Amino acid sequence: MRIIACYSNKGGVGKTATSVNLAHAYAQAGRRVLLCDLDPQGASGFYLRVKPSKKLTEARFFEDVKKFTNAIRASDFDGLDVLPANMTYRDFDIFLSRMRNKRSRLKKALNSVGGDYDVIVLDCPPNFSTLSENIFKAADVIVVPVIPTTLSERTFEQLVTFFDAHKLRKKKLHAFFSMVQRRKTLHQETMKAMSKLYRKRFLKACIPFASDIERMGQHRAPVSTFARRSAAASAYRALFEELEGQTD
């Protein structure tokens, strides 16, 4: 099982769209995927038309394995399930450690309801906290969308510094440029500079600034399901393929 965290310490960078499209791409490739909506403002559940369950807001529901497994919802796509949770970080901590422990009751419970997951995609909340640190430790891959602007450059720098300060493995960080507008000189220059500065941290795939991605909110579905041939859909596919190539 592989845990892919989609993280950004800055909001509005296309993190949720990335989580949803990436999770969908993995499911399309035949993996069993659980997409966890951890961001209180996040909308991955919304994008997949999954209503949050009342039980999810109850405190410490993770202590009850059954409640947890009952909260999982099948999406409309084969192999893609959603945990539309809005959980406390204490719960999440327990969740991560149990997902890592093969013999935990949680794993057994998951097995009993239709097999374990191959990939867990986490749509993370945007802040540095104990939770973030735990995510950084637990995840195999941390996917970081970066808008090629001066401000984003600074927040990415903060993230790298945080990794250094906490002695976290920077190798897990896989940044990519998001909401890219090629005709903007600033975008082009920032991309050039950052790619040079963080040579090993940036993926080649770029997600363009595209109206198709915004339309996900209308369609409430992954881009490739309603705009299969669009630039946005192929960009997410390229992102998936690049991650697959690196993480396998």
Place this chain on the structure above:
Amino acid sequence: MKGAPSQDMLIIPGPMDSVMPRSVGDLTLHLKQDLDQTPFVLLDCHDQSLWSSGRLLIEAGGTLYLLCKDGAVLRQKGRADGHFVRDLHDGPVRAALSDFPALRALTAIGRGLFETRALAALDDLQKTQVRGVVMTLMSDAGQVTIVALQNLRGYDRAYSRVIGALGNGAQKLGDDGVFRSLFPNHVTYRAKPDIAMTTDERAFDAARDIIATYLKVARQNEAGIVADIDTEFLHDYRVSLRRIRSVLSLFKGVFSEAQTATLKRAFSDLMAPTGRLRDLDVYILDRDNYFSMIPEELHVGARQLFDRFESERSQVLARLARHLRSRDYNRRMADLTEMFNGDKGVQPGPNAERGACEFACALIWKRYGKLCKLARSITPETPDEAVHELRILCKKLRYLMEFFAPLFDARSFRVVIRPLKKLQDNLGRFNDCSVQQQALMELVQTQTNTAGRIDARLGLAVGGLVAVLNQRQQAERARVIDNFRHFDGPDVRKMFRTLFHEKEG
């Protein structure tokens, strides 16, 4: 997958539009056209064993659909009508048919029109809460709608609501009613039908019922033999006739002596034209095995041998098919059927009035004693003839027991049948090896020219095969003593006594 989300298969009489509601509570049922009305063939084994195991195999529009009792709908491209399961392409349908009898071809049981639609139960956000497939089968006689539902994780409540709304009056795969409504005229085939028997039945009536039943079974196989669907039709045909002949020879004195003799001759005449075809079937079915028995250098000759078998088989089959279609044959069968189904025509003998049960016990007990006596005398030095004799005794005992099985407790019966069956399998293999050697030798005789010469490659192949068959025969023979010892154990002996001997007193 272990513990996969649950699925259900509901079978609802009637066309799709009339059985599917538009909505269930606040869920809208959305149907999307998948496969337009297309001719379908319902495929099964001759005895409908797929259907009775809760499976439905449909061929429509170049796709095979296998509907399973647990709700799964498996699909794979390809055709299967008239094919053996091993001839299908690899795929989920073939995999799920792995238990289908290897010697049986998939045959058309019925035809009609087939239509499928994808079903989604949507909530107010257009989110699918229950997914499924709706299929309609239409025949000249009726329509049946099959709904395969899939429980999506986290939507159990919606699932049970949809099941609740559709499931009213729904039937299950394997229910006879469903089948009847589509194909009311289809006659279900049973190679060994249950013959109703009561403890106070007369031996005469029992014998007549058994013969009438197996005459019917034999006739149900005629079309399959003529169409050459698979080799089991002829096999079942012969077994039915053999059962009838064993009733005639074992139920001594139930019919008048003169009539018994006439009937014996009549059934022996019916059996005669089938023997050679069966022998050839056995060879050809065992072809791969033959080739694996001998070194590759001898395969050229073995191929010649099998080419001869194949061409002889088509001649023999054509002859038998002509015979089975002939007016004379059909008149004979019709006369016999009438004779055993009606009250007139069969003349009772001195034992006719004996109770069937008491008569059966006496026969079985006597046969059993005879069998044990012979078997116990067999040592490694005994000539093969004794082993052949033992095989025939076993067969007769088994037929007798099976005829009267309905009169006895099924579980106790199994205790004695199982070791007997094992011994019979052993003896059967012994016999096959012996018969095959003999036949190969005869073939060499017919292929030898006046100067006493034979094609060298053919001769080599036959020589190789005879040598291996002889070794196998000896090995099987060596096992007979062991298998009999098992059959002759105290448990089985006690059970025989309890079942067939103590009742008498």
